[in-house]
Structure formats: structure tokens, C-alpha cells
Amino acid sequence: MVIKKDIKNNELDKETIKKIKEDLLAQKKQILIDLKDVGRKDIHEPDDLSAKFPEYGDKPDENAQEIADYTTNVATEKVLENTLRDIDNALKRIEKGTYGICKYCGKSIGKGRMLARPVASACIECKTKLQSGE
Numbered sequence: 001m002v003i004k005k006d007i008k009n010n011e012l013d014k015e016t017i018k019k020i021k022e023d024l025l026a027q028k029k030q031i032l033i034d035l036k037d038v039g040r041k042d043i044h045e046p047d048d049l050s051a052k053f054p055e056y057g058d059k060p061d062e063n064a065q066e067i068a069d070y071t072t073n074v075a076t077e078k079v080l081e082n083t084l085r086d087i088d089n090a091l092k093r094i095e096k097g098t099y100g101i102c103k104y105c106g107k108s109i110g111k112g113r114m115l116a117r118p119v120a121s122a123c124i125e126c127k128t129k130l131q132s133g134e
């Protein structure tokens with residue numbers, strides 16, 4: 001008796017997951033470098049914002065520029081940290097073998113969506129419901 005494995009085109013196969021994982025790891029590496037640039041000292045304390053406060057001088061326009069750049073650093077750091085958290089979560093799901101499965105309904109999210117958005121943890125259906133369902 002032959003057990004036929006029915007893999008639909010939209011199912012994530014091991015090769016694709018492997019490729020996505022490599023991409024995620026590469027992205028993660030880049031984010032860690034970028035975070036260092038904006039002043040992150042300890043990546044293990046994600047809630048502790050440590051963006052660099054630049055020192056240009058004591059003139060009013062210099063002070064204004066310091067604050068403007070600091071604000072940019074904090075914003076950049078926040079975006080990087082959120083992305084890093086998404087990537088880490090996606091990597092965890094790959095390790096656990098739950099990658100590509102919707103966390104709400106348990107159905108396959110679909111290869112197309114996972115390739116377009118590798119950190120997705122919910123299918124489009126659930127995502128749409130969550131966004132519109134108040």
C-alpha cells in the first residue's frame with residue numbers, strides 16, 4: 001500500500017522553511033548591527049531603551065538637534081526591536097514545528113503569505129477578522 005502524501009502547492013515544504021529560516025537569521029544579524037548603531041547596549045533587555053543621546057554643544061540650535069536626533073534614535077530602536085521580536089518568534093515556531101500554522105485557527109497560513117511575510121503568525125482570514133472585529 002502506498003501512502004500518498006498530498007502536498008498542495010500552497011503548503012510550506014521543508015526546503016522553503018529552510019530558506020526562510022536562513023533569510024530570518026540574516027535579517028536578525030543585520031538588525032543586531034543596526035541596534036548597536038542606535039545605541040543598544042544590552043539586547044537582552046528589550047524594554048530598556050538606551051538610544052544614544054548625542055552631544056553636539058550647548059547652543060540652542062545644537063540642543064534642538066540633539067533632541068531631534070535622540071528622538072529619531074529612539075524611534076528607530078523601537079522599530080528594530082519589534083522586528084527582532086517578530087523574527088525571534090518566527091524562528092521559535094520553526095524550531096517547534098508550528099511555523100506557517102495560524103495561531104488562532106490552527107490552519108495552514110499558506111506558502112504565498114509566508115513568503116511575502118515570513119514573520120506572519122496568523123492567516124489572512126483571522127487577521128482580517130481581528131482588524132475589523134470590534
Ligand SMILES: [Zn+2]
Nearest residue numbers: 102105123126
Ligand atoms: Zn487563522
